[in-house]
Amino acid sequence: MTNFKQIEENLKKEAKKLLEAGSVAVVLAYTKGADEKHPQPFAAKKADDVANIIFNEYCNHNLARYIVRYAPGTKIAVAVKAADSRAVVVLIQEEKIKRENLILLGIPVSGMKNQKTGEIIDEKTTGGLTNPVVYDVLLGEEIHTGKPVSPYTVLEQYEKMDKDARFAFWKAQFDKCIRCYACRKACPMCYCDPCFIDQTKPRWADKSPQSHGNLMYHLTRFQHLAGRCIDCGECTRACPVDIPLYLFHKKVAKDCEEMFKQAAGMKIEDKLVMVDFRVEDSDKILE
Amino acid sequence: MEFEPKILGIACNWCTYTGADLAGTTRLKYPQNLRVVRVMCSSRINPSFIFRAFQLGADGVLVGGCHPGDCHYNTGNLYARRRLAVTKKILDFAGLEPSRFRVEWISASEGNKFAEVVKEFTEHVQILGPQTKFKIAGVS
Amino acid sequence: MSIATPFLEMSQAIVDAGGEALKKCYQCGTCTGTCPWTPITHFNIRMLVRMSQLGLEGIEDNMWGCSTCKFCVDRCPRGVEIIDLVRAIRSVYSMGGMLPQSLRAFVGSMSARGNPWSGDQEKRNDWAKGKYPLYTADKEYLNWTCCTSAFDPRNVHVAKATAALLDAAGLSWGLPSTAVNCCGESLSKVGDSELFERLKTNNLQFFDNNEVKKMIVASPHCLDTFTKQYGRDYKVIHLSELLADLIKAGKLTPKKDLGGIKVTYHDPCYLGRHNQVYDAPREVLQAIPGIDFIEMGRNREQSMCCGGGGGGLWMEKMKGERLSDLRIEEALATGATVLATACPYCITMFEDSVRTLNAEDKIKIKDVAELLLESLDINVAEPVADVCTTS
């Protein structure tokens, strides 16, 4: 089990060092919220802020979400768990941020918990990873459980479903959507401003929370996140009506990995699969 | 009465649209359930067009582009291939029969192929029956 | 000059019977130029197509010449499926009762007894003398015995050799029960599609009931029918291919030196051109010690026809109009003392020719399997297996 206290200490120490030395303008980490189960993202800007930093098993927020809020060129340190680090990699690939402006404080962790249900989320939404894929400082020992978890096992029961049943399942889910857009707010990849759904030219879908508008919103969002979603699961945890969006994202990620032989956000040098091609891509992917 | 599906075609100007014209010039007969939208390149096709077409009542959507390697814009169809492959997977996981959406490479000289594909696809969609899952209630 | 009136209804009837291809022909004569019968008989395949295009009188006198060797189909610049056309023509006319005398016995036997040799169906497995098991679903292979191998005294030897080889290789196999009948290949080429369907249904019943997955056939004609006309998902392997594989896998090792005999090989049309098996039988022959293998001038894709296909086996041909005679002469010219082949029809045709040409002491006709068995040095008089079943 991860020693959360130890990581918190190391995080504070590193943050302090960086802020004191002035090597970063801000350290993105977590701080106390309403209670232990609801920590908040936190931007430490002075050495004194460091005292407020915490880290526990409920610190799920993907801090990569907040990097793009700072002006280009700002030096930023970010605490990154496995999925967060992948989000950072995608943002670098997409040229939203530059690697040299980042100091990545890597957190190897297992045993993170869902704030609402308290269940351990490792196998569901971390892409099966426990260690960050890229970092400058590691705040704990790398974790090697020896048993690699397939991030896609959870999909099996849905893949097996009959099409009509699957449609009914998703229809019921999407019909719940109240269009609060918490999913896109939580998503580190959803930095579009404005989002396609807020457009008036064209108006892609109805803006009120109705069945068909919801379907259009979600399906298009899945398409836009294809090859980019890094399976942090934040969309799902943010959802007030508990739509298991992560399942759909995971399925698209799985298909992309099978078709294009590459998982999102694993290596900075990788090309973005949806704005790339290979001449030898098979027509089979269209079958 | 036999079910007459509505099929949306989106064809690139240089290959498939021209191929479709050739099918006409050579007076090949094929089912007329297909209505073709002309775009300059298959890569122009925004995946949301496909979702939208199904919402607007399409029973099938057929996209036609140049053969890979023969794109008028060199590589457009190679990007399109990836983009539309993902679209198809999304339709599938959402529970829509993925075979209602088809991408075919049909060159300007393949009038025959165009007619055959349309015939075969129309028959296929006919067997699948009306598409009701995505269709917005009330659209004709 | 005689007067002819196009009779397009007849042409249409041929099209309806599966002869659609006649529309494509542009009468270049490549087929006639390629046809093995052209130099020796009056049969003119192009003219047959021409007459069918216009429905001219005289089709019925010309339609029996073809032995469906497929040479013309491979060469046709228009991609006309000439064999389908011949079958359609024959079917149209034999429905009208225009069957030549020599084929009546053949069709009659097929109809009454389910095999072409007027054999008693119950005795289909008698050659095995009860020494080999019947096929059951737990066995790997069904060893399908061609009617010709089962009833024709010469070809029975091939059936026996086959069984001995399969046992020697330690395969799990069984024979079909006597409920089966002829695959129907020649019957379908003769144009009796109704009777063909009857035979096919009966055989399929056996295959389905016994869950046949893999089948060994010694006759390329059975091979062709089972793979192309029966529409089931089992695997059909020609004996020569199986033997070549068994030798490669070390399960059969030819040891006995045959003493430097000169052997040439005749490609059966239905094994070669129809099913593209050219190498396997040659590999088997070349694996046998003491065989000096020589090719005839016309081999593989260019191979000559024996004349036995398309019902030819049951038709009388005058001396000088027999392809098998020409082929024997060709084989003799190579200096070979054994003409090997891999088809019971070819064997029958060649044995006849060897006799009528008085060449019995100059050349022997052998199935590839028989030669292989000789070099394995197993006594074939009695089956090696001691499994006992009822037939």
Next chain:
Amino acid sequence: MSRIGVFVCHCGLNIAKTVRVSELVEFARTLPDVVVAEEYKFMCSTPGQELIQNDIKKYKLDRVIVAACSPLMHEKTFRKVIAATGLNQYLLTIVNVREQTSWVTSDIEVGTAKGKALINGAVYRARLLSPLVSRVIDVNPDIVVVGGGIAGIQAALELADTGKQVYLVEKSPTIGGHMAQFDKTFPTLDCSACILTPKMDAVLQHKNIKMMTYCEVTEVKGYVGNFDIIVKQKARYVDHDKCNACLACTEKCPGKGVSEWDEGLAKKKAISIPFPQAVPQKPVIDRDSCTFFLKGKCRLCEKVCEQKAIDFEQQDTFVNIKAGAIIVATGYDLMDTKPLVQYGYGKLPGVYSALEVERLFNSAGPTGGKVTLRDGSEPKSIAILHCIGSRDKNNHEHCSRVCCMYSLKFAHLFKEKTSADVYQFYIDMRAAGKGYEEFYNRIIEEDVKFIRGKGARITESKEEPGRLVVEAEDTITTKFINLPVDMVVLSPAIVPRADAKDVQRMFNLSSDKHGFFMERHPKLAPLSTMTEGVFIAGVCQGPKDIPDTVAQALGAAAEVLTIVSKDKMELEATTAIVNPAVCCGCQNCVRVCPYGAPSFNEQKNVCEINEALCKGCGQCAAACPTSAIIARHFTNEQVLAEIEGLMEY
């Protein structure tokens, strides 16, 4: 609110036969914003055009929909029609009720129903169209002609005579192409060299032609009016600026190669010119047969060259050319008939292919113009086999078009040069051309024997070793012909060049199912291609004879002049632009554009598109997640509206 006029064409009965035109008109009148709908027999005719123009004025139309033939056919015509009234040409919408409706159904109910759906879609789309202003660009007046055969030569000369600068790029060391290999040309039998070599020389002498032999185009960028072309000059190992064409090197050279020019029937020196009349008259070294390159020593040519022109260190070089238009005239290959084992080509020495025979007739050929077999003897009996690999599903389905005629020419020349009996094995004689039937008659009268039946097989004669036997059916008498001959000439299929696929990609052409380059329209734009500014001429477009090739070359030259004779030209206005207000700066457009048109503006954090580089494919618009990119004339709104309209009926 827009004011739409809908004009439905009968196209005689072409449309009206399977589409009830009046019903479409009635239907159109019920659609939103449609203020007038009319029908006419031939909308593209002058009265039809006037009908549209009058209605635009009368009803103050601001959108025009023409339901007629394919937009690929008459979109330009109707754009001009409406532009003449002052209406922006991009406010036109064409509905394809002919090629994609009336011609592909035989059921008038079905045709009419589809026509309605298409018109409905067009109305929805038309309402959202915007006027667009065409871009005007400068035109580079220079021209590149690719291929130095008769087509390329003729086009280059024609263009150069108008004062334009022409670059003639030829792959082999000399211009002239296949025509230079021939001895005589049908049906007039004029000597090929006599009509061609003066033209080759004219190319060399012309001050406006830059002849680039032994060169290949390796890259084509840009667009009509402004092409950027990279040409590779293959190393000749001879400095042609210094070489004075004395050819002392060739005399001394010990290296022996095979002469492609003589179709492998003769040897050539490693340093040589392909044939005595070659242009330029300057040699190149063939690395594959040069003793120095093979063994590391020799350099005899270097020693004898007084001009010091030999340069073994020479490398391939690359030249950049800018041009306003391009003519592709890359010619053809003859099919390799070796795989057709029944004809024994390559195995039986008496079997020749057509081009080999051309060389045998040629006085500059390997036999000095004498018809002799490989053993030096004169054939006494000759068979010419037509349609070898042509009109053949197993090989090439097309008719090679010139074989009948050159086979007749061969027959004549055989009769003239030998005392042989000559036989033609043919399927159908095709002699449609000026003077061709007369030529056929002449050859018949020269006592050439015609056997109607395709040659089925060539074998070696058993009775007379060394002779050949042609087996075929004479389909007229239904007799099987076994004809002993000394020589067999195969007339193989004419096929696209082995590298046609590469050329096609480089110039962005389409090809037909046989691999020949495809014209924009088989009747109305036979020399244009799908790429503006690139034209095709000669056999690369399909088999044809010399008169047709020359006519195409001249036509292509005229087409080119319509572009390069003006300093400026209008380009399609259908490019993409970025709406900076909604651009999120993701740069997907930058990543997917094949032309580098979009770029990222870091200051503004938005992408921008350089319209001059944009070719209007619209790919960026599909890749843009925020719909910030407007693919003009194919905007998201327009396409969606059209889809909606089409799906309504």
